[in-house]
Structures are given as structure tokens and as C-alpha cells.
Amino acid sequence: MVPVLFDLKPKDRIEELYDFRDELNKLLACYRDGRIALILGLRRMGKSSLLRSFLNSYNIPHILIDARRIILNEGGMSIRGFMNELSQSLTNFLQQRASFRDKLIGLLRNIDGISIGVQPLSISISWRRGRAVLTSLLEAVNRVAEDLNIKVVLAIDEVQELRALGLNIPMLLAYIYDNLGNIVAILTGSQVGMVYDTLRLNDPKSPLYGRAVVEVKLRRLSPDESLDFLRRGFEQYGVQVGDDVIREAASRLDGIIGWLTLFGWYYVHGNRDLNSIIDVAARQEIEELKSFLTKSRAENRYKVILRIVAEKPRRWSEIKRAVEMEEGVIVNDRNFTDLLRHLINMGILEKQGDAYKIADPVLEYGVRKYLR
Ligand SMILES: Nc1ncnc2c1ncn2[C@@H]1O[C@H](COP(=O)(O)OP(=O)(O)OP(=O)(O)O)[C@@H](O)[C@H]1O
Ligand SMILES: [Mg+2]
Known part of the structure; x- marks a missing residue:
């Protein structure tokens, strides 16, 4: 058996996925009859894997924009980066679809702002004409898709970054x-609230309001599924692992498939200490959290909130009191609630009944240990 479950890169074939059948079926139904689907879930829950496996395994014609890749390549989000990503993705798409390519290139030649190189095929899109070039491009893609009687997916990974x-x-x-x-x-x-804000789905004045959007919410694996995932992964490597080890990892990683994968990968590659694996992951998470916090004027206040919530789930009033104690001032209710809401929107906090907690167990550990 080829070991795949603990492979760290986003999975890109259904055969590599653990379950997610319902989610795939929902996507397929939306592709056939719907117009817009949203894949939502915390960090590391497998959004990119689901998206890529769906597109590749069902052989779906697609243009994929990976917003994080733009940020990584360009050091930030920019129109230029977006256009490069779109050009690259469109080129890949056409390289794989000869029938589409021949028809589309004819149409693209007439669009001001798009230039085409042949051998090797390359398409570059300029922002001279602003948004118009984007709509002309999509219209052309749609026209060819109609001609060929197929549907094309425009996929955007981490849309809130746009x-x-x-x-x-x-x-x-x-x-x-x-x-x-x-x-x-x-x-x-991954920042569910930010996705809603970006698309303004709850805003009656938004152009998207009231349109049918299919939501595919990724979930944590159940405790039994976590155990099963780890057992199967170890079996693929032919590595014997004690039940107590598997149980402890499953319980501490709280059903987040990306952390289970990371644990499995480290374990079969020689690091057998759960604490140190969580520690490595947590440090990375904290760096990312800090880069968000330092951009905010409320940096210190956020830190106090996160540290108190990392101890155990806390109620609104408890957290507020902790902030007031720390700062020695009375904090305005509304401003304070806004901060909590923002942390929830970012997918960092989660509400359980009346209490707030850090959604990701690895981040929770990181906040306790490293957030100064
Ligand atoms: N269904 C699955 N079966 C097996 N492994 C998976 C599955 N889903 C995700 N993984 C693994 O979990 C890790 C995280 O997956 P992925 O990158 O797809 O998640 P994500 O939600 O897009 O994460 P991020 O929020 O960091 O973008 C990867 O190592 C991936 O291989
Ligand atoms: Mg992803």
C-alpha cells in the first residue's frame, strides 16, 4: 500500500482523501445545478485538499486562484500578483484542454489588455483597462464553455484575502x-466571518444577497474517526503504534485533520514525542498570529483576551474584567464586543454556549506558551 494519508501537501486526488464523501457530493451537485459554492472551515481542516481533489478527480475544467500563493510570491496582495496568478492559471487550464484552447484564443486576441504568446503558450493580462479586462475574459470563457456544452469552475482558495x-x-x-x-x-x-464580510452575504444591499450559495462546512473528525484516521495512516507505513499514543494524539488534536496528518508524518519520520510535535506546530501558528496582531492598534488588548481564554473557556464578563484589570481602565462594552467578534470572524475564537474558547488546540497551546 502506498502511504498517502500522512502526506503533508494538500491532497489532490479523491483516492488520497480520508472520507469527505458528503462534502464531495455537495460540490458535485452544485457544479451540476448550482452557481456558487463556499468551502468553509478552520485552518488545517482540509479546504484546499477538498477543492483540489474535487477539481482533479472529476476532471473538472477549472481556473484556480490561490490567494495565499499570491501573497507568498509578492509579499502581499496586489492587483499585479492577482493578474499573474490568473494568467498562470488560465495558461495551465488551456494547456490541458486543447478544444477549449483553440476556441478561446481566437476570442482573447480581440480583448484589449490580453496578450498571447504561442509555443510555449502564455497568456498575460494587464490591468490597464481595470476591471473590464476581467469581465471580458470571463465572458469569453463562458462563451466557449457554452459552445462546448461544459461548465468551467472559477475556484478561489482563501477568497477573503482578495x-x-x-x-x-x-x-x-x-x-x-x-x-x-x-x-x-x-x-x-478559513476566516469564516471574513468570507461573509468579503462577499457581504448578510447585507441586503449586497449584489449577492439572496442568491443561492451552497455552503460546504468542513468539520472536525469525531474521536472515533480520528483514531481510525491515525490507525489507517500508520498501517499504510507498516508502523506499529500503541493504542495509548494514538488515543492521546486524537484527543489533543481535537479532530483537526491537518494536525492529525502532521502528527502521523512526524511520528513515522522518527519524532515520536507528541508534545514536541505540537510545540513545533504551535510556534508556527503563533508567528502568524503575531503578524496579524502587530498590525492592529488593539494588539495588547487582543493578547490579554487570548491569554485569558487560552487558560480555559471564559465568559464575556470574565474576559472583560481581565482586560480592565490589566489596563487599569474601564473598557467600553461595544468596543470590547467588537474585538471578540473580530477574533471569531478570523476563526481564532469560537463560542460554546456562553463561553469563548480558542478554536484550535494547537494555537491554544501556543498562546499559553509563547504569546507574550
Ligand atoms: N480528507 C483528507 N484526508 C487526508 N488528509 C487530509 C485531508 N484533508 C486534509 N488533509 C491533510 O491535512 C493538511 C491540511 O490540509 P489542507 O491544506 O487541505 O487544509 P486547509 O484547510 O486548506 O489548510 P489551510 O487553512 O492551512 O489552508 C494537509 O497535510 C493535508 O494533506
Ligand atoms: Mg488551504
């Missing part, structure tokens, strides 16, 4: 929804 572009994303998607019937949008996001 907010920084100043493009009107809800408007663009509403345009696709209303006018480009052979394009289906599939978007993912």
Missing part, C-alpha cells in the same frame, strides 16, 4: 451568477 485588492468581489460574483451560466464559482475560506 479583499485587499479593492475589487468589488460581490459584484463580480453576482455578474457571473446572473450572466455567465457556464461558470460556477467555488470559493474557500
Whole structure:
């Protein structure tokens, strides 16, 4: 058996996925009959894996924009980065689809702002004409898709990151929804509230309001599934692992498939100490958290909130009191609630009944140990 479950890269074939059948079926139904799907879930819950496996295994024609890759390549989100990513992705798509390529290239030649190189095929898109080039491009893709009687997926991984572009994303998607019937949008996001804000799904004035959006919410694995995932992964490597070890890892990693994968990978590669594995992961998470916090004027207040909540789930009033004690001032209720809401929107905190807790057990550990 080829070991795949503990492979660290996002999975890109259904055969490599652990379960997720219901989620795949939902995506397939949306591809056939719907217009927009959202894949939502905390960090490391497998959004990218689900998206990529779906697109590749069902052989779905697609243009994939990975917003994190843009940030990584460019050091931040920018129109130029977005256009490069789109050009690259479109080129890949056409390289794999000869019938589409021949028809589309004819149309693209007439669009001001798009230039095409042949051998090797390359398409570059310039932002000279602003948003118009984007709509012309999508119209052309839609026209060819209609001709060929197929549907093309426009996939955007971590869509909330595109907010920084100043493009009107809800408007663009509403345009696709209303006018480009052979394009289906599939978007993912780890900051669930930010996705809602980006798409303005709850805003009656938003162009997307009231349109049918299929939500695929990724979930934690149940305790039994976590055990099963780890057992199967170890079996693929032919590594014998004691039940107590597996049980402890399953319980501490709280069903988050990415952490279970990371644990399995380290374990079969020689690091057998759960604490040190969590420690490595936590440090990475904390670096990312800090880079978000340092950009905020409320940095210190956020830190106090996170540290108190990391001790154990806490109620609103308890957290507020801790902040007031720390700062020696009375804090305005509304401002304080906004901070909590923002942390929830970012997927960092989660509400359980009346109490707030840190959603990710690895981050929780990291906050306790490293957030100074
Ligand atoms: N269904 C699955 N079966 C097996 N492994 C999975 C599955 N889903 C995710 N993984 C593994 O979990 C890790 C995280 O997956 P992935 O990158 O897809 O998650 P994500 O939600 O996109 O994460 P991020 O929030 O960091 O973008 C990867 O190592 C991946 O291989
Ligand atoms: Mg991802």
C-alpha cells in the first residue's frame, strides 16, 4: 500500500482523501445545478485538499486562484500578483484542454489588455483597462464553455484575502451568477466571518444577497474517526503504534485533520514525542498570529483576551474584567464586543454556549506558551 494519508501537501486526488464523501457530493451537485459554492472551515481542516481533489478527480475544467500563493510570491496582495496568478492559471487550464484552447484564443486576441504568446503558450493580462479586462475574459470563457456544452469552475482558495485588492468581489460574483451560466464559482475560506464580510452575504444591499450559495462546512473528525484516521495512516507505513499514543494524539488534536496528518508524518519520520510535535506546530501558528496582531492598534488588548481564554473557556464578563484589570481602565462594552467578534470572524475564537474558547488546540497551546 502506498502511504498517502500522512502526506503533508494538500491532497489532490479523491483516492488520497480520508472520507469527505458528503462534502464531495455537495460540490458535485452544485457544479451540476448550482452557481456558487463556499468551502468553509478552520485552518488545517482540509479546504484546499477538498477543492483540489474535487477539481482533479472529476476532471473538472477549472481556473484556480490561490490567494495565499499570491501573497507568498509578492509579499502581499496586489492587483499585479492577482493578474499573474490568473494568467498562470488560465495558461495551465488551456494547456490541458486543447478544444477549449483553440476556441478561446481566437476570442482573447480581440480583448484589449490580453496578450498571447504561442509555443510555449502564455497568456498575460494587464490591468490597464481595470476591471473590464476581467469581465471580458470571463465572458469569453463562458462563451466557449457554452459552445462546448461544459461548465468551467472559477475556484478561489482563501477568497477573503482578495479583499485587499479593492475589487468589488460581490459584484463580480453576482455578474457571473446572473450572466455567465457556464461558470460556477467555488470559493474557500478559513476566516469564516471574513468570507461573509468579503462577499457581504448578510447585507441586503449586497449584489449577492439572496442568491443561492451552497455552503460546504468542513468539520472536525469525531474521536472515533480520528483514531481510525491515525490507525489507517500508520498501517499504510507498516508502523506499529500503541493504542495509548494514538488515543492521546486524537484527543489533543481535537479532530483537526491537518494536525492529525502532521502528527502521523512526524511520528513515522522518527519524532515520536507528541508534545514536541505540537510545540513545533504551535510556534508556527503563533508567528502568524503575531503578524496579524502587530498590525492592529488593539494588539495588547487582543493578547490579554487570548491569554485569558487560552487558560480555559471564559465568559464575556470574565474576559472583560481581565482586560480592565490589566489596563487599569474601564473598557467600553461595544468596543470590547467588537474585538471578540473580530477574533471569531478570523476563526481564532469560537463560542460554546456562553463561553469563548480558542478554536484550535494547537494555537491554544501556543498562546499559553509563547504569546507574550
Ligand atoms: N480528507 C483528507 N484526508 C487526508 N488528509 C487530509 C485531508 N484533508 C486534509 N488533509 C491533510 O491535512 C493538511 C491540511 O490540509 P489542507 O491544506 O487541505 O487544509 P486547509 O484547510 O486548506 O489548510 P489551510 O487553512 O492551512 O489552508 C494537509 O497535510 C493535508 O494533506
Ligand atoms: Mg488551504
